[in-house]
Amino acid sequence: MYIIVVGGGKVGYYLTKELLAAGHELVLLEKDPRRARQIADEVGSIVLARDGCEGKHLAEAGANRAAIVAAVTGDDEDNLVVCQMAKHHFDVPRTIARVNNPKNEELFRHLGVDDIISPTRMILGAIEQDIPVHELLHLAQLEGGELEVLEAQIAAGSPAIGRRPGDITLPDGCSLFVLIRDEVAQPIRPETVFQLGDKVIAITRTDCEVELHRELIGESAVLEAS
Amino acid sequence: MRAIIVGCGRVGAGIAERLARSGHEVTVIDISTEAFTRLESDFPGSAIRGDGTDEAVLRRAGAAGADLFYALTEGDNRNILATQLAYETLGIPNVVAKINDPVRAEAYTTLGLATICRTRMLVDALAVHAGLPSEAGSQGISQATGQHPGGDHPPRAVSPAAGTEA
Numbered sequence: 149m150y151i152i153v154v155g156g157g158k159v160g161y162y163l164t165k166e167l168l169a170a171g172h173e174l175v176l177l178e179k180d181p182r183r184a185r186q187i188a189d190e191v192g193s194i195v196l197a198r199d200g201c202e203g204k205h206l207a208e209a210g211a212n213r214a215a216i217v218a219a220v221t222g223d224d225e226d227n228l229v230v231c232q233m234a235k236h237h238f239d240v241p242r243t244i245a246r247v248n249n250p251k252n253e254e255l256f257r258h259l260g261v262d263d264i265i266s267p268t269r270m271i272l273g274a275i276e277q278d279i280p281v282h283e284l285l286h287l288a289q290l291e292g293g294e295l296e297v298l299e300a301q302i303a304a305g306s307p308a309i310g311r312r313p314g315d316i317t318l319p320d321g322c323s324l325f326v327l328i329r330d331e332v333a334q335p336i337r338p339e340t341v342f343q344l345g346d347k348v349i350a351i352t353r354t355d356c357e358v359e360l361h362r363e364l365i366g367e368s369a370v371l372e373a374s
Numbered sequence: 375m376r377a378i379i380v381g382c383g384r385v386g387a388g389i390a391e392r393l394a395r396s397g398h399e400v401t402v403i404d405i406s407t408e409a410f411t412r413l414e415s416d417f418p419g420s421a422i423r424g425d426g427t428d429e430a431v432l433r434r435a436g437a438a439g440a441d442l443f444y445a446l447t448e449g450d451n452r453n454i455l456a457t458q459l460a461y462e463t464l465g466i467p468n469v470v471a472k473i474n475d476p477v478r479a480e481a482y483t484t485l486g487l488a489t490i491c492r493t494r495m496l497v498d499a500l501a502v503h504a505g506l507p508s509e510a511g512s513q514g515i516s517q518a519t520g521q522h523p524g525g526d527h528p529p530r531a532v533s534p535a536a537g538t539e540a
Contacts, residue, residue, distance in 0.1 A: 201451055203477050225427055225455035229478070232454075236485055251429045252455075255463050 152177065152214045152240075154200030154230045155221030156187050159246060163220060164191060175209045201229045203237055211238035218244040224252050231261045284361055287349070296354055297325075300364040302346040308364050309344055313337075316363050321353040376440040378403065378466070380426030380456050381447035385472070387412035389444065394419035401435050404447075427455045429463060443469040450475050457487055470515055484520040491516065 149172055153160050156178030164176045168191060176191075177200035178184040184197035198205035200219065211217065211233075217240045219230035224247055231243035244263040247253050250272070253264050285299040302308055308316060313324055313336055324336045328347040342348070352360050375398045379390050382404035391414060394400040400419030403426045404410065410421045424431035426445065437443065443460040445453035450473045457471040470488045473479035479491035498512035 201478070202475065203481060223451070225449065225451035228455050228458075229451045232485065233478075233481060237481060249428060255429075255459055258462055259458060 149215045150174065150210065150213055151216045151218065152200070152206070152209050152211060152234075154217065154219045155226070155246075156180070156183050156195065157220070157222055159220040161187055163218065164194075168194075177205060177209055201226055201233065203233055206230075206233055206238060211240060214238070214240050216240070216242045216244065218246075220244075220246040222248065224248050224256075228252075228256060228259070228261070231256070232259060235260050235262075284357065284365065290351070294353065296352055296357070298350050298352060298357070298360065300348045300350065300360070302342055302344060302348065302364065304344060305366050306342075306344075306364060307362075307366055308342045308348075310341060312339065312341055318363060319353075319356045319359050322356040322360055323351055325349045325351050375399070375442060376436075377401070377442040377444070378432070378435060378437045378440045378460070380404075380443075380445045380453070381472075382409035382412055382421065383446065383448065384412065386444070386446040389446070390419060391417065401437075401440075403431065403435055427452050427459065429459055432456075432459060432464060437466065438464045440464075440466050441468060442466070444472070445470070446472045450478055454478075454482060454487070461487075479516065483516045483518055486518045486520050488518050489516050490514070 151167060151172050151174040153164055153167070153174060153176045156176055160176060160178065164174065164187070167174050174194060176187065176195045177198050178187065178195060179197065179199040181197040184195050188195040196205070196209060198208065200206060214234070217230065217234040219227035221227055227245040227247065231245045234240040234243050242262045244265065245256055245261045247256060247264050247266045248268055250266050250269045253266055253269070256264050286296060287299055288297040289295070290297065318324070326349040327334050327336050327340060328349070329343070336348070348364055350360055377393050377398055377400045379386050379400065379402040382390070382402050386402060386404070390400050390402040394417060401422060402413070402419060403422050403424055405423065405425055407423050413421060422435045424435070426432065426447065437460060443457065443466040445456040447453055453471040453473060457469040460466040461469045470490055471482065472492065473482060473489045474492050476491050476494050479489045479494065483489050494512045498509055502508050
């Protein structure tokens with residue numbers, strides 16, 4: 149399979165080495181001649197000191213017979229232009245762009261880039277997995293700290309899913325106050341049935357927080373969080 | 375009319391001044407505050423420091439709902455990204471990208487972007503000065519000829535000044 153890699157930074161360099169080791173035919177375009185020479189010294193003459201954003205350089209690199217063009221420079225705008233030129237002027241079947249600003253992912257996809265790799269998004273995902281989301285959010289304190297206004301997100305595993313307020317045993321001094329569903333606040337009525345994704349605003353005595361947590365968020369999460 | 379201008383170089387500052395002094399609401403964006411010294415001290419528009427290829431910055435500058443968007447930085451690719459963001463994501467009807475590389479400019483007009491290419495304009499002006507015939511399409515803005523890859527809307531061929539269709 150013939151592959152064109154654009155951008156000889158760290159990502160492009162290691163990508164090139166891995167692809168070569170896997171036996172692929174490829175060309176690396178790196179516009180900085182010094183960097184290009186440096187990589188060429190190691191991997192051989194498959195490195196062209198050319199700007200992959202320019203159509204004539206893509207043509208020179210044989211874009212019309214490439215199965216894949218991977219744009220992995222550190223600049224989103226360059227990666228977009230490489231993929232658009234490859235797609236629309238050379239009919240490359242598969243274009244891959246590295247995207248640094250996660251907000252650009254949707255636009256790039258919309259503009260016809262086939263695969264979008266966002267290191268930022270991946271690291272963000274890894275971090276978010278470690279943050280306990282099954283927590284009570286403290287919104288405010290009332291009566292000099294005796295009472296608290298809390299928000300509980302009804303997540304998967306919550307014992308409250310499918311139940312009405314009357315089915316939930318809460319200690320005295322703890323009341324469920326408002327429900328936020330689909331970004332709309334509504335009062336909690338006796339016939340309300342809690343669903344996945346609901347947010348419940350509660351007012352509680354500080355010492356009832358553990359029970360509230362158990363009823364709305366669940367037992368296991370309490371252990372995880374503590 | 376509400377205009378967003380990305381890049382406060384000589385061209386960006388120049389058109390920002392002209393538009394603002396003709397009573398239009400102008401916001402100019404540049405990554406360097408230094409660039410804003412090119413604006414007159416009594417510039418009647420707003421100047422915002424930020425990356426004009428960043429959707430969050432454009433939204434903060436009030437680009438959503440603007441009528442006109444010019445990307446005039448020194449980077450062709452930055453201008454290409456900014457205009458496509460403006461057009462596709464923010465729905466600004468009239469966008470122009472300054473693309474100094476003639477090949478890329480041509481490529482993007484066929485991809486549905488209106489472009490302005492300084493290189494072609496200067497070459498043509500000098501050629502005419504030397505007594506050669508002017509090349510068609512080398513003057514002013516090249517209107518989009520093709521369908522933008524974002525699809526579902528036709529290329530816009532009308533400039534905001536009604537009746538000056540290319």
